[in-house]
Amino acid sequence: xxxxxxxxxxxxxxxxxxxxxxxxxxxxxxxxxxxxxxxxxxxxxxxxxxxxxxxxxxxxxxxxxxxxxxxxxxxxxxxxxxxxxxxxxxxxxxxxxxxxxxxxxxxxxxxxxxxxxxxxxxxxxxxxxxxxxxxxxxxxxxxxxxxxxxxxxxxxxxxxxxxxxxxxxxxxxxxxxxxxxxxxxxxxxxxxxxxxxxxxxxxxxxxxx
Numbered sequence: 001x002x003x004x005x006x007x008x009x010x011x012x013x014x015x016x017x018x019x020x021x022x023x024x025x026x027x028x029x030x031x032x033x034x035x036x037x038x039x040x041x042x043x044x045x046x047x048x049x050x051x052x053x054x055x056x057x058x059x060x061x062x063x064x065x066x067x068x069x070x071x072x073x074x075x076x077x078x079x080x081x082x083x084x085x086x087x088x089x090x091x092x093x094x095x096x097x098x099x100x101x102x103x104x105x106x107x108x109x110x111x112x113x114x115x116x117x118x119x120x121x122x123x124x125x126x127x128x129x130x131x132x133x134x135x136x137x138x139x140x141x142x143x144x145x146x147x148x149x150x151x152x153x154x155x156x157x158x159x160x161x162x163x164x165x166x167x168x169x170x171x172x173x174x175x176x177x178x179x180x181x182x183x184x185x186x187x188x189x190x191x192x193x194x195x196x197x198x199x200x201x202x203x204x205x206x207x208x209x
Contacts, residue, residue, distance in 0.1 A: 014166040029163045039159060046152045 010017070018024035025031045026038065048054060054062075074086045118124040119131060141150060165172055 014162060014169065018162065027159060027162045028166055029159075035159055039156065042152055042155050046148060049148050 015024050015028055015030075018027055022031075026035050029035050048059065049056070071086050071088070077083070078085050115124070115127060119128045122128075145153075
């Protein structure tokens with residue numbers, strides 16, 4: 001299918017739009033075992049949180065507690081029995097890595113603050129309405145479900161919708177473009193029948209007044 005028959009006349013493939021790297025491979029099931037593993041692990045975590053009553057903080061604390069107890073006992077028993085210590089890598093953050101992460105966070109926080117200031121001062125009405133719509137959508141969705149279920153559902157959507165679209169993109173694009181053309185035709189008819197009449201009525205009222 002030519003680019004003229006693609007949504008938004010795009011030239012790139014779905015894989016290229018998603019970055020073309022590991023993330024794109026996972027989302028498009030190019031690495032099926034990894035994608036399936038992520039879904040199963042996330043499902044298991046969701047079941048644990050939902051059915052056991054654990055919270056994220058309590059689960060992380062218990063896992064870390066179990067881990068350090070195992071490592072401590074392993075190290076002590078290895079010293080007594082003249083066995084090798086647990087094979088732990090050296091945990092170290094370089095100054096360069098910290099500076100890069102700090103610069104990345106600072107840049108994005110400054111962009112967020114700048115956009116927030118523009119919205120608060122009424123300089124960017126388009127961004128304001130977009131942000132308001134997103135916040136309203138989040139509020140509505142949050143009132144219908146909890147954060148954990150929303151996160152799992154979002155992951156399932158991210159790992160299924162792009163792959164399904166890539167597989168059936170010819171059909172989806174053609175039907176979507178056809179639907180958009182129909183909507184444009186309906187809008188033109190609506191505009192000519194109602195909007196133009198309303199404009200003429202307003203102009204006539206203005207002339208009379």
